[in-house]
Amino acid sequence: MPEVRTRFAPSPTGFLHVGSARTALYNWAFARRHGGALLLRIEDTDRERSTPEAERALVEGLEWLGIDWDEGPLRQSEFSERHRAAVERMLAAGHAYRCACTPEQLEERRRATIAAGRKWTYDGRCRSLGLGADCGPHVVRLRLPETGELGWEDLVFGKSGQDASEIGDRIIQRSDGQPLYHLAVVVDDLEMGVTHVIRGADHHPNTPLQIALYRALGATPPAFAHVPLIVGAGGKKLSKRRDPVSVQHFRDEGYLAPALRNWLIRIGWSHGDQEIFSSDEICALFDLDAVNRSSAQADSDKLLWLNQHYLKELPAEKLADLLAPFLAAEAGREVPVTRELARLAALQRERGKTLAEMARLSRWFAVESVDFDHKAAAKHLTPAVAPALRALRDALAELESWSADAIEAAFASVLSNWRDMKMGKLAQPVRVAVTGGTVSPGIFETLEVLGASRSLARIERVLQRIDDVA
RNA sequence: GCUCCCAUCGUCUAGCGGCCUAGGACGGGGCCCUCUCAAGGCUCAAACACGGGUUCGAUUCCCGUUGGGAGCGCCA
Numbered sequence: 337m338p339e340v341r342t343r344f345a346p347s348p349t350g351f352l353h354v355g356s357a358r359t360a361l362y363n364w365a366f367a368r369r370h371g372g373a374l375l376l377r378i379e380d381t382d383r384e385r386s387t388p389e390a391e392r393a394l395v396e397g398l399e400w401l402g403i404d405w406d407e408g409p410l411r412q413s414e415f416s417e418r419h420r421a422a423v424e425r426m427l428a429a430g431h432a433y434r435c436a437c438t439p440e441q442l443e444e445r446r447r448a449t450i451a452a453g454r455k456w457t458y459d460g461r462c463r464s465l466g467l468g469a470d471c472g473p474h475v476v477r478l479r480l481p482e483t484g485e486l487g488w489e490d491l492v493f494g495k496s497g498q499d500a501s502e503i504g505d506r507i508i509q510r511s512d513g514q515p516l517y518h519l520a521v522v523v524d525d526l527e528m529g530v531t532h533v534i535r536g537a538d539h540h541p542n543t544p545l546q547i548a549l550y551r552a553l554g555a556t557p558p559a560f561a562h563v564p565l566i567v568g569a570g571g572k573k574l575s576k577r578r579d580p581v582s583v584q585h586f587r588d589e590g591y592l593a594p595a596l597r598n599w600l601i602r603i604g605w606s607h608g609d610q611e612i613f614s615s616d617e618i619c620a621l622f623d624l625d626a627v628n629r630s631s632a633q634a635d636s637d638k639l640l641w642l643n644q645h646y647l648k649e650l651p652a653e654k655l656a657d658l659l660a661p662f663l664a665a666e667a668g669r670e671v672p673v674t675r676e677l678a679r680l681a682a683l684q685r686e687r688g689k690t691l692a693e694m695a696r697l698s699r700w701f702a703v704e705s706v707d708f709d710h711k712a713a714a715k716h717l718t719p720a721v722a723p724a725l726r727a728l729r730d731a732l733a734e735l736e737s738w739s740a741d742a743i744e745a746a747f748a749s750v751l752s753n754w755r756d757m758k759m760g761k762l763a764q765p766v767r768v769a770v771t772g773g774t775v776s777p778g779i780f781e782t783l784e785v786l787g788a789s790r791s792l793a794r795i796e797r798v799l800q801r802i803d804d805v806a
Numbered sequence: 807g808c809u810c811c812c813a814u815c816g817u818c819u820a821g822c823g824g825c826c827u828a829g830g831a832c833g834g835g836g837c838c839c840u841c842u843c844a845a846g847g848c849u850c851a852a853a854c855a856c857g858g859g860u861u862c863g864a865u866u867c868c869c870g871u872u873g874g875g876a877g878c879g880c881c882a
Contacts, residue, residue: 347882379882439880455808457878475880493811502809503878510880517882541810541877564812564875571874599818602831606819609830628812628819631875635817638832648845686845697843747841763841775843 340372341531344398344405345412345521347379348390351582352397354634355536355566355574358600362563363534364403365601365622375528376408381520386413397583401593402615407528412520415527419515422523422553423476423508431552432508434467434474457504476509478545478552486544491532491561491624498544506545518542522549530558534624537562537631561624564604565631579634586639590662590691592650595643603632612645640689647685647694655681662695667702677701680785683777697775701786706772706794716765716774722802724754724762725769729795738788740780747780769798 342363346356367374378394380386395409426432435458442458449456458477467474480500487497508519515523525533540562550557568574574581580589586596598613605627607613613621647655656678664671671677680701681694688694700706708717731746751757763779770791776782783791 382882442880450807453807455878496810498810507880512880514880516880521882536876537811538876544810562811567875569817573875602818604818609820611818611831630812632819633817635832638818641832644845684844687843759841761841767842773842777843779841 339531340367340370341375341529342367342372342534343375343377343525343528343530344403345377345379345524345535346394347382348386348394350387350390351393351584352401353581354583354586354600355581357397357401357583357596358566358603359534359536359563360398360403361401361597361600361618362561362605362622362624362627363532364405365618366532366534366561366624367406368619369622372531373406374404375410375530376405377410377412377524377528378408379517379520380411380413381514381517393584400587401583401597410524410528412524415520415524416515418527419520419523420509420513422519423515426478426508426552427476429552429554430479432476432478433463433465433505434469434471435462435477435505435507436467436471436474437461438473457502458506460505463505473511475507475511477505478508478548480505480548486547488543488547488557488560490540490543491534491559492564492627493537493540493562493629496540496543496560497547498541500544500548503545503548508549518546518549522546522553525558526550526553526555532559532561534561534563537564561627564628566603566634567631569633571631571633574634580636590693590695591639591643592646592658592691595639595646598642598646599639602638603634604628612642644686644689647689647691650685652678652682655685659684659691659694659698662691663698663702666695666699669702669704671702676785676787679781680777683781683785687777700771700773700776705797706770708768709773712768712772712774716768717798717802718765719802721761721765722799724750724757725765725795725799725802727753728762728766729792729799732783732788732795733792735788738784740778740784743780743783765798766795770794 344356344360344363346352346360364374366372376398378386378391380391391409398405423432427434445459446456449459462477463479480503482501484500485497486500486503487495490496506518508516510516543560543562547557566574568579580586583596587593594615597615597618601613601618601622602611605622607621607626650658656673659681660671660673660677663677680698684694684698688697728746728750731749732743735742735746747759747762751759751762764774767774767776767779767782770776770782770786786794
């Protein structure tokens with residue numbers, strides 16, 4: 337079996353779309369699984385959209401996801417010479433012909449045909465005119481056989497195809513000499529030696545035409561695998577406005593690359609009951625025959641779950657590195673990566689599902705002084721708890737080592753003097769004092785990471801506040 | 807409108823004629839744990855779109871219906 341060569345051929349839109357990302361992932365996984373190569377080709381023939389920034393965004397997104405390629409990025413715009421040469425060859429061989437019908441004439445005939453209740457494909461007016469290059473403004477059309485199956489065995493959809501008569505002679509070169517998409521793709525895939533075209537199912541209906549193109553070029557089509565589309569809620573098309581569609585967006589929200597990768601690979605593909613796939617497992621286990629045929633909705637809750645799973649797997653130091661910028665943005669100030677931050681990250685990772693959420697929950701750690709949640713303060717910062725709080729402050733102040741264990745002992749000693757006070761009655765006021773709210777990791781650990789001086793200062797401040805109110 | 811494609815819990819899916827009392831996961835409910843919130847453990851509810859065939863036997867095969875999607879450009 338010849339070497340497997342797959343390709344990912346996005347058009348540069350300024351970001352990496354999750355649907356494209358999954359297609360890239362499938363191509364990558366398939367190539368790796370079979371010891372082949374992945375080629376990256378930028379479809380940049382649409383000049384306005386194709387900026388260097390847009391291309392960089394694409395490359396960045398792929399690299400972040402951990403998708404590496406073996407050749408490229410190649411740019412389609414650099415291959416116009418060979419596109420033109422291919423057209424010349426087809427013209428010479430009679431597989432293509434010049435057509436001088438104007439868009440206006442075409443539109444008129446199309447309308448008339450549809451009005452007559454018949455379906456429109458090009459009516460072949462210029463098909464046998466034998467127009468030469470001197471025929472004035474003209475396009476080039478592919479000459480399809482009158483009939484005949486344009487079929488293939490799709491690696492996902494199985495037997496597929498359409499009869500040539502359904503399609504009509506399509507334009508392959510514009511009147512300005514520029515190649516059309518289908519021609520460019522076929523010529524480039526041929527030129528690059530692509531053996532497996534793995535792409536979105538939206539291309540499924542285009543494939544017969546491309547098969548015809550391969551044949552007209554005297555070539556054997558590659559294997560095709562069309563992967564089902566990712567759709568939004570309710571099975572509707574993913575909408576840029578309603579759904580988060582860019583890989584960058586997920587990255588900025590604090591999703592981990594392994595989580596997004598795992599999420600994407602599992603939409604439309606499965607391997608038994610397995611849910612968690614490392615990069616290596618994806619490369620070892622992915623296969624096209626386990627890809628589904630129906631389109632799938634993206635489930636953001638599952639992504640959240642996966643993200644927390646990977647968050648929990650990360651070493652605390654690494655997690656602190658990742659969390660620091662999110663926390664800095666949350667607190668509006670620099671956040672150095674310290675041992676305490678790593679300790680905090682280890683505590684918060686089972687409380688937040690994204691880095692952004694972890695940062696929100698950890699705000700109290702990074703800010704100078706906390707803002708009190710009004711309801712929490714009203715409920716827990718009352719004169720009734722002041723004596724016990726004062727005793728706790730004294731006990732904490734005398735601690736020789738500031739550790740969770742020592743802090744717990746201080747709490748215990750205070751509680752032993754207030755027999756009718758339960759742990760919760762003391763912990764909550766302290767929690768409000770040091771975090772401003774009622775939600776945090778265990779109170780001993782919270783005080784530990786915050787440090788002795790900041791903890792005591794915040795308790796002191798609360799004591800003052802209770803006195804002021806009283 | 808025409809052509810093509812798809813159809814299992816709310817969602818992602820397992821199932822490739824009997825193993826199905828339809829399995830797993832996310833999400834949801836309950837219980838346990840507990841200083842809050844989580845995490846964790848246990849547990850419950852939840853699906854073969856419908857109608858015909860084929861077969862001793864259909865979730866699985868065939869045909870319709872319904873519902874969804876994609877494609878029908880001198881866009882990519």
